[in-house]
Amino acid sequence: MSSDSLNRRTNRVGRPRADGRVVVEGDVAEQILEAAAGLFARQGYTATSTRQIAAAVGLRQGSLSHYFARKKDILTELLDRTVEPALSAVDGLGSEFPPETRLWLLLSTDCAILTAGEQNLAGLMLLPEVRSDEFGRFWARRQQLKDRYRDIIAAGIRSGALARNDVTLAVDATFGLVESLVNWFDRDGDVAASDAARHVARAALAGVLADPARIDQVIAAAESGAPEIAAAPID
Amino acid sequence: MSSDSLNRRTNRVGRPRADGRVVVEGDVAEQILEAAAGLFARQGYTATSTRQIAAAVGLRQGSLSHYFARKKDILTELLDRTVEPALSAVDGLGSEFPPETRLWLLLSTDCAILTAGEQNLAGLMLLPEVRSDEFGRFWARRQQLKDRYRDIIAAGIRSGALARNDVTLAVDATFGLVESLVNWFDRDGDVAASDAARHVARAALAGVLADPARIDQVIAAAESGAPEIAAAPID
DNA sequence: ATTATCTATAGATCTATAGATAATGC
DNA sequence: ATTATCTATAGATCTATAGATAATGC
Numbered sequence: 001m002s003s004d005s006l007n008r009r010t011n012r013v014g015r016p017r018a019d020g021r022v023v024v025e026g027d028v029a030e031q032i033l034e035a036a037a038g039l040f041a042r043q044g045y046t047a048t049s050t051r052q053i054a055a056a057v058g059l060r061q062g063s064l065s066h067y068f069a070r071k072k073d074i075l076t077e078l079l080d081r082t083v084e085p086a087l088s089a090v091d092g093l094g095s096e097f098p099p100e101t102r103l104w105l106l107l108s109t110d111c112a113i114l115t116a117g118e119q120n121l122a123g124l125m126l127l128p129e130v131r132s133d134e135f136g137r138f139w140a141r142r143q144q145l146k147d148r149y150r151d152i153i154a155a156g157i158r159s160g161a162l163a164r165n166d167v168t169l170a171v172d173a174t175f176g177l178v179e180s181l182v183n184w185f186d187r188d189g190d191v192a193a194s195d196a197a198r199h200v201a202r203a204a205l206a207g208v209l210a211d212p213a214r215i216d217q218v219i220a221a222a223e224s225g226a227p228e229i230a231a232a233p234i235d
Numbered sequence: 236m237s238s239d240s241l242n243r244r245t246n247r248v249g250r251p252r253a254d255g256r257v258v259v260e261g262d263v264a265e266q267i268l269e270a271a272a273g274l275f276a277r278q279g280y281t282a283t284s285t286r287q288i289a290a291a292v293g294l295r296q297g298s299l300s301h302y303f304a305r306k307k308d309i310l311t312e313l314l315d316r317t318v319e320p321a322l323s324a325v326d327g328l329g330s331e332f333p334p335e336t337r338l339w340l341l342l343s344t345d346c347a348i349l350t351a352g353e354q355n356l357a358g359l360m361l362l363p364e365v366r367s368d369e370f371g372r373f374w375a376r377r378q379q380l381k382d383r384y385r386d387i388i389a390a391g392i393r394s395g396a397l398a399r400n401d402v403t404l405a406v407d408a409t410f411g412l413v414e415s416l417v418n419w420f421d422r423d424g425d426v427a428a429s430d431a432a433r434h435v436a437r438a439a440l441a442g443v444l445a446d447p448a449r450i451d452q453v454i455a456a457a458e459s460g461a462p463e464i465a466a467a468p469i470d
Numbered sequence: 471a472t473t474a475t476c477t478a479t480a481g482a483t484c485t486a487t488a489g490a491t492a493a494t495g496c
Numbered sequence: 497a498t499t500a501t502c503t504a505t506a507g508a509t510c511t512a513t514a515g516a517t518a519a520t521g522c
Contacts, residue, residue, distance in 0.1 A: 011493075011494075012493075012494080012499090012500075013493060013494045013495075013498070013499045013500065013501095014492075014493055014494080014498090014499045014500025014501050015490095015491055015492045015493060015499085015500055015501035015502060016492065016493065016500090016501075016502090017500090017501065017502085018501080018502065018503090023500095028500090040363075041363065042363060042366065043363055043364070043366075044279060044280070044281055044362065044363035044364050045279070045282075046279055046281040046282040047280075047281040047363065047364055049483085049484060049485085050484075050485065050486090051483095051484075051485090059500095059501075059502095060501080060502060060503080061484090061485085061486095062485095062486080062487080062488095062501090062502075062503075062504085063500075063501055063502070065485095065486070065487075066499090066500065066501075069486085070485080070486075071485070071486095126361060126418065127279065127363065128275075128276065128277060128278055128279035128282065128362065129278070129279050129282055131277065131278075165430075165434070166425075166426070166430065168424075168425050168426055169426045169430050169431065169434060170434075172419055172420075172421075172424070172426055172431070173419070173431065173434045173435060173438070175419065176415045176416070176418055176419030176420070176435075177412055177415050177435065177438055179415065179418060179419070180411045180412050180414065180415030180418065181411070183361065183411055183414060183415065183418065184407055184408070184410065184411030184414070185407075185411070186407075189403075189407070190401075190403050191401070191403055191404045191407055195400075195401065195404050196404065196407070196408065199400070199404060199405075199408045199442055200408060200411075200412065200442075202441075202442060203408070203412055203438045203439060203441055203442030204438060206437075206438055206441030206442065206447055206450075207434055207435075207437060207438030207441065212441055212447040212448060212450050212451070213447060213448035215441075215447050216447070246519075246520075247473090247474075247519080247520080248472070248473045248474065248475095248519060248520045248521075249472090249473045249474025249475050249518075249519055249520080250473085250474055250475035250476060250516095250517055250518045250519060251474090251475075251476090251518065251519065252474090252475065252476085253475080253476065253477090258474095263474090284509085284510060284511085285510075285511065285512090286509095286510075286511095294474095294475080294476095295475080295476060295477080296510090296511085296512095297475090297476075297477075297478085297511095297512080297513080297514095298474075298475055298476070299511095299512095300511095300512070300513075301473090301474065301475075304512085305511080305512075306511070306512095471520100471521080471522080472519100472520080472521075472522100473518100473519080473520080473521095474517100474518090474519080474520100475516105475517080475518080475519090476515100476516075476517065476518090477514105477515090477516075477517095478513105478514090478515090478516100479512105479513085479514085480511105480512095480513085480514100481510105481511095481512095482509105482510085482511085482512105483508105483509080483510070483511095484507105484508085484509070484510090485506105485507095485508085485509095486505105486506095486507095486508105487504105487505085487506085488503105488504090488505085488506100489502100489503090489504090490501105490502075490503075490504100491500100491501080491502065491503095492499100492500090492501080492502090493498100493499080493500080493501090494497100494498080494499080494500100495497080495498075495499095496497080496498100
């Protein structure tokens with residue numbers, strides 16, 4: 001085997017980069033997404049220039065279009081990756097459990113997802129620019145997730161396990177409390193992701209339970225996997 | 236009294252506006268702040284141009300500098316008005332109550348403040364651009380508020396009323412749960428501000444109480460104004 | 471004279487695109 | 497031939513500022 005063929009293995013097709021650096025770790029599109037996620041989260045979307053994103057991965061500004069035709073496409077792809085894991089986790093939720101148990105399972109997996117990963121991906125949805133219609137697809141997917149919360153909470157209210165509050169309030173608040181994690185949970189801080197996730201999930205559940213004293217029992221039942229006896233209906 | 240002097244009353248010094256509209260309702264600086272708050276919250280800081288702000292109050296872009304030398308100064312003033320009310324509310328907090336009662340009082344006033352007003356002023360602090368050093372004064376004030384939470388929560392853990400969790404976790408989570416309101420509470424939605432505020436404050440308190448069953452008792456005690464009997468210390 | 475505005479613009483961006491170039495692949 | 501990059505730039509911003517102007521105040 002000549003040294004020629006050895007070199008060819010590590011080299012890539014296409015004009016070399018201006019800075020001379022060779023791309024080793026595969027997928028450039030992935031690198032762009034990762035770099036952009038960090039920049040968007042720290043500086044904001046509009047305040048992050050395509051030049052900055054390109055520089056972060058060792059490209060010139062104009063070369064980005066080879067991977068993403070417009071800046072917006074990068075954010076769209078990142079947002080997509082935000083909802084999808086939560087939505088598919090929802091599907092695996094056993095329906096044999098009583099609603100308050102299912103709610104705990106939903107809450108705790110959701111909180112775990114939000115605190116997982118190196119980057120605060122889910123935080124991107126709070127960027128004001130994301131409110132624009134251009135990102136409608138994302139908001140539709142997210143609404144699906146919220147609808148699952150609504151189903152479970154409504155069932156819990158019917159069974160008497162959850163307080164007979166306004167459903168909209170209960171759903172909005174529960175959903176909102178969970179998502180508070182993306183604001184304050186700090187991956188570089190002292191608090192462990194699992195502790196933060198559990199604390200928030202527990203507070204959210206406590207907020208809707210009819211009998212707050214039952215909370216640790218509900219959590220234990222969910223985690224032992226055994227469906228506990230449902231609370232007696234109120235009416 | 237001539238009609239001349241009558242006219243003078245309603246007219247103002249200075250060159251008339253280009254659009255011919257006459258400013259009636261006093262303070263232009265306040266109008267700028269209000270318009271900017273709405274635009275920043277909806278579109279983001281960088282994505283809002285000084286031209287848009289000016290247009291919203293019937294001025295030309297260049298005329299803004301008469302009131303605020305730079306765009307940043309508008310946001311700084313808005314952020315100032317965000318922390319100050321919360322900080323002064325904290326001062327009025329009776330120290331004769333046990334910590335869990337004081338915590339409830341702090342939580343409920345804070346949540347009330349966050350949901351009050353026509354505009355989601357507090358939401359501005361989540362704008363990514365605000366993280367920059369330029370707004371350090373704001374973050375320092377906010378840290379003072381957080382320190383009050385820490386004092387009270389630490390005291391509650393010592394007294395045994397609050398769960399013996401990591402203080403940092405408890406403070407970060409409690410503070411974060413409260414602030415989740417700025418993300419999801421919708422002034423144009425169906426949920427009343429007072430309901431949203433109460434739900435969140437209650438969930439946050441439930442998250443840290445040693446005995447969740449006590450929650451409604453603690454809240455009732457705080458609201459009747461009578462200091463209840465403190466829980467027995469753990470050690 | 472003072473004030474609140476205006477108009478016009480310099481200088482600095484920023485994004486998307488056209489077209490060139492330097493690799494590998496066949 | 498194909499691919500991944502480059503360089504250069506058009507066109508559209510955006511912010512801050514200079515200097516003019518049209519009111520009122522005295």
